[in-house]
Amino acid sequence: MKGRKERVIKMIKVLFIAPYPAMAVLIDECKTDAEDLDVTVKTGNLGSAVPLAKRAEQDGFDVIISRGGTAKLIEEVTNLPVIDIHVSGYDMLRVLTLANEFPGKKAIVGFSNITLGAETITDILEFPIEVFTVERAEEVGPLIKDLKDQGFSVIMGDVVTVHNADRYGMEGILIQSGREAIFDAFQRTRTIYSFYQKKQTEIELMKAMLDTAASDFVVIDSDGGIVYEQWKTISSSLIDLTELPEDGSLNSQGVITTGNEMYKVKPSVLTNGGRKHYLYSFSKLEQSMDESLIKVEHVSQLPLIIQESEQMRNCISSIGANIKRCKWALIGERGTGKGLIARYIHYMKHGGNGLFAVVEARDFLKNSEADKDIKTIYLQCIDALDASEQQRLHRVADHYCSLGIDVIFSVQVENEGVFDSNVARIYLPPLRNRSCDIRALAAYLIADSNQRFGTSPIKIKEEALDLLEKYHWPGNVAELKAVLHDAVAAEKGYVLGTEMIGPMLELKITSELSIPDDFLQGTLEDIEKKIILAVMEQEDGNQTRVANRLNINRSTLWRKLKN
Known part of the structure; x- marks a missing residue:
């Protein structure tokens, strides 16, 4: 009939490796009844069959048939499906x-x-x-x-x-193997080839989808081996794949820097056949700010917040009550953990999706755009801005909020008129007001040091805990962390006691109370300058941090240093 298309039967190219000559003769007789199979017969047993199997794929074969130990050996050297002839x-x-x-x-x-x-x-x-x-x-x-x-x-x-x-x-x-075993192998060839082709089509489709979703990526199996990789816009030589964790966790390493470029790394966990694989996709970080002024990271899990005290429970409860807000102000003394709380808010709102950026407020004002994957911007040193800069900062923050990006301000003191009613205010208590958290904080910090640095102590004695709870901690949690870090590094035993903690705290108290004899000599202006220079030394000359500590803006600091 005119116009009717004839169905084209796809011939399956089969390499039949016969382990003994008599089988080859029998296969030649049987293959005449298999019109849909293009069968090529070769003789080879065990090791002698391996070179034939290795060339089969490049020679255009779709399936290999063999028997027993030879079939098992062939499976190890080819990606083609191998049919093992049964002995009937x-x-x-x-x-x-x-x-x-x-x-x-x-x-x-x-x-x-x-x-x-x-x-x-x-x-x-x-x-x-x-x-x-x-x-x-x-x-x-x-x-x-x-x-x-x-x-x-x-x-x-x-x-x-x-x-x-x-x-x-x-x-x-x-x-x-007789005729029935060979015909059975032919039938299983048809079934397995059909299944194999379907899976290959699915694989090609997945590759095409990956190609569309990410132009540069690598898939790693649970043993750390590379399963598949593709590099289109990034040179693979720029990425050190050995630095990627084998369990899909990035632990805040969501951005890597190579040369003058910053690249985002997005992890995904794939499960196939009961085995886990880890997909890492790479893309260039698109942002106009000087890369030395911004830190971008991936918050991979909800940060642990110690909240045994009522003050910290109230703080976390306040976050939950304001979780739909876009602008936040974290208000608390230096070292109270505002950065940790900012990451907590980011994860509560976005889970493991999106990037978290940290930048100083004045540098933020110079920025014109942010990467589309940044979901939270954490602004430091707000206190160092003058009134006009703070007003402009809020206008820029409102613009980012309109794009779906959260903006979190970090301040030590809440000055009147700085934040409007659209800002969620979260108050972080100083450590001296949450002493019942010190026990849990100490346990966590000791365990963290043990896991990260292999330090010996795993416990702290009650009398040493009493000393920690009685100290007033002007530097808050950051100071506690520094003291315990030094203590566990120095202690060679398994338990921290007063003999280690006591002298450290006494030295800190003595240092805080001692004032050099000549420090208070001179005019008020002279004393003020000595204070500024002392803080400058503590902050390694970073004027932004100095202004932040002294609660003055950088222009005032610069003027006082110049006089």
């Missing part, structure tokens, strides 16, 4: 019936594809034939030699079994 019940029955007429002790030696069926038939028919299963071809020779020493005279099995039987002067009978 007819094949086994023919050989066992024939061998049963032979005098002497008889045995079957072979891989499980032969021995499993043989054992069943010998039991049912009560043939006096013993069955021995091997895992590797190297086991056959020593086993047959041992059987000869035990008085066996007839050995049945695969090609390697027969060769070894001949080698030791024994009667070797080859268990051959």
Whole structure:
């Protein structure tokens, strides 16, 4: 009929590796009945079949068929599906019936594809034939030699079994596969090839989807091996893949810097066949700010907040009550953990999605745009801005909020008129007002140091805890962290006691109370300048941090230093 398209049958290219010549002859006879299979027959057993299998894919074959140990060996060197010819019940029955007429002790030696069926038939028919299963071809020779020493005279099995039987002067009978086994292999070839093609189509589709979603990425398996990688806009030589964790966790390493460029790294966990794989996609960080002025990271898990005290519970409760807000002000003394709370807010709102950026307020005002993956901007040193800069800061913050980006301000003191009613105010208590948190904080900090740096102490004595709880902690949690870090680094035992903690706290108290004899000499202006210079030394000359501590703006600080 005109216009009717004839169906084109896809021929499956099959490489049939026969382990013995007689099978090759039988395959040539059988393949004439398989019109949809383009069968090429080669003879090769075990190691001699490996080169044939290695070339099969590049020679355009779709499937390989072989038998027993040869099929197992081939599977290790090719990506093509391998069909293992079964030894049918007819094949086994023919050989066992024939061998049963032979005098002497008889045995079957072979891989499980032969021995499993043989054992069943010998039991049912009560043939006096013993069955021995091997895992590797190297086991056959020593086993047959041992059987000869035990008085066996007839050995049945695969090609390697027969060769070894001949080698030791024994009667070797080859268990051959008949027509039904070959036709069964052809049928399984059709089924497996159809399934294989479907999976290959799915893989190609997934690759195309990945290509659209991310132009530069790498997939790593649970053993750390690279499964698949693609680099289109980034040179793979710029990325050190050994730095990527093998469990998909980035631990705040969401941005990497190579040369003059910053790249975002987005992790994903893929599960396939019960195994986990980890996809890391890379893209350039698009932002106009000087990269030395901004820190961008991926907050991979909800930060742990110690909240045994009522003050900290109120703080966290306030965050929950304001979670839909876009602008936040974290108000608290230096060292109270405002950065940790900012990351807590970010994760509560966005989970593991989106990036977290840290930048000083004045540098933020110079910025014109932010990367589309940044979901939270944490602004430091607000106190150092003058009134006009603070007003402009709020206008810029409102612009980012309109883009769906949260803006979090960090301030030590809440000055009147700085924040409007649209800002969620979160008050962080000083450590001296939450002393009941010190025990849990100390346990966490000691455990963290042990895991990260391999320090020895794993516990703190009660009397040492009492000292920590009685100290007034002007530097708050940051100071507690520094003291415990120094203590666990110095302690070589497993327990921190007063003999380590006591002298450290006494030294801090003495240092706080001591004022140099000449410090208060001179005019008020002279004393003020000495204070500024002392703070400058503590802050390593960073004028922004100095202005922040002294609660003055940088222009005032600059003027006082100049005078």
